[in-house]
Amino acid sequence: QKEVEQNSGPLSVPEGAIASLNCTYSDRGSQSFFWYRQYSGKSPELIMSIYSNGDKEDGRFTAQLNKASQYVSLLIRDSQPSDSATYLCAVNWAGNTPLVFGKGTRLSVIA
Amino acid sequence: EADIYQTPRYLVIGTGKKITLECSQTMGHDKMYWYQQDPGMELHLIHYSYGVNSTEKGDLSSESTVSRIRTEHFPLTLESARPSHTSQYLCASSGRTGGHEQYFGPGTRLTVT
Numbered sequence: 235q236k237e238v239e240q241n242s243g244p245l246s247v248p249e250g251a252i253a254s255l256n257c258t259y260s261d262r263g264s265q266s267f268f269w270y271r272q273y274s275g276k277s278p279e280l281i282m283s284i285y286s287n288g289d290k291e292d293g294r295f296t297a298q299l300n301k302a303s304q305y306v307s308l309l310i311r312d313s314q315p316s317d318s319a320t321y322l323c324a325v326n327w328a329g330n331t332p333l334v335f336g337k338g339t340r341l342s343v344i345a
Numbered sequence: 346e347a348d349i350y351q352t353p354r355y356l357v358i359g360t361g362k363k364i365t366l367e368c369s370q371t372m373g374h375d376k377m378y379w380y381q382q383d384p385g386m387e388l389h390l391i392h393y394s395y396g397v398n399s400t401e402k403g404d405l406s407s408e409s410t411v412s413r414i415r416t417e418h419f420p421l422t423l424e425s426a427r428p429s430h431t432s433q434y435l436c437a438s439s440g441r442t443g444g445h446e447q448y449f450g451p452g453t454r455l456t457v458t
Contacts, residue, residue: 266445266446268446268447274384274385276451277435277449277450277451278388278435279449280446280447280448283446322388324447330376330395332376332378332390332393332403333439333445333446333447335387335388336387337387
């Protein structure tokens with residue numbers, strides 16, 4: 235059983251702080267990793283993808299991947315109240331399979 | 346970014362009715378998916394397709410059925426709606442390139458009375 239684990243939260247951070255969201259996965263053979271943002275009542279939106287070890291930055295977002303530790307994280311710098319949402323981690327085990335999603339971490343940015 | 350459409354966006358219907366939720370994408374993606382999600386809860390994969398005439402059941406048992414006659418179209422049908430089917434239904438698609446990332450439609454919120 236492929237598993238993707240996330241802390242459900244809520245994770246509360248003050249406005250302007252760095253929010254750190256974590257995700258672990260069970261299969262060492264996993265190939266690609268994604269972070270989705272889902273606002274309440276809306277559909278998930280892809281915000282970051284990462285395929286190799288290290289950091290990948292896009293604006294205020296940084297994804298970090300450590301395949302040896304089976305760990306992927308998302309950092310949000312200068313957090314804004316508009317970042318308040320549920321963040322879903324998703325993993326692709328092998329090319330032609332559906333993504334496996336974690337249950338999501340609810341982030342609340344306090345103004 | 347994929348263009349993926351779902352209709353209707355909201356549906357309130359009585360018990361026993363047959364319903365079809367529509368999903369279409371214009372990106373030429375070969376793979377399409379249906380998820381069910383209750384408010385504040387996790388995503389559950391209920392059906393997926395890797396191409397025309399290909400359909401598979403997902404992780405969550407569902408009384409719904411799907412078809413894939415055209416690449417761009419992946420409708421979901423409930424033959425007899427029940428209150429337990431009340432939920433949000435999300436359609437997604439992915440292509441052959443990249444890391445197989447999935448793009449989601451806006452969803453259909455179904456209420457069965």
